[in-house]
Amino acid sequence: MFKQRKSVKDVEEGNELRPKFNHEGLIPVVTTDFVTNKLLMHAYMNEEALKLTITKREAYYYSRTRKCLWHKGSTSG
Numbered sequence: 001m002f003k004q005r006k007s008v009k010d011v012e013e014g015n016e017l018r019p020k021f022n023h024e025g026l027i028p029v030v031t032t033d034f035v036t037n038k039l040l041m042h043a044y045m046n047e048e049a050l051k052l053t054i055t056k057r058e059a060y061y062y063s064r065t066r067k068c069l070w071h072k073g074s075t076s077g
Helices: 007-015 047-058
Strands: 029-030 038-043 060-063 068-071
Touching: 038 047, 047 060, 047 068
Parallel strands: none
Antiparallel strands: 029 038, 038 060, 060 068
């Protein structure tokens, strides 16, 4: 789904999402309230979580302690 970054131009001028995952395959994410813009949480996503979030239009995260995906509300508050 995500193409690999090849140049700064790809990122700055391209029309495709090219996230930069860290050495663990994760990116930090910040979740905010749509109406109030209030910060709700900071978490991480791996490629699978980001794909699910985009396709299902619901937030999926990657738990670094449990080493698995989680869907906010399904397995936690």
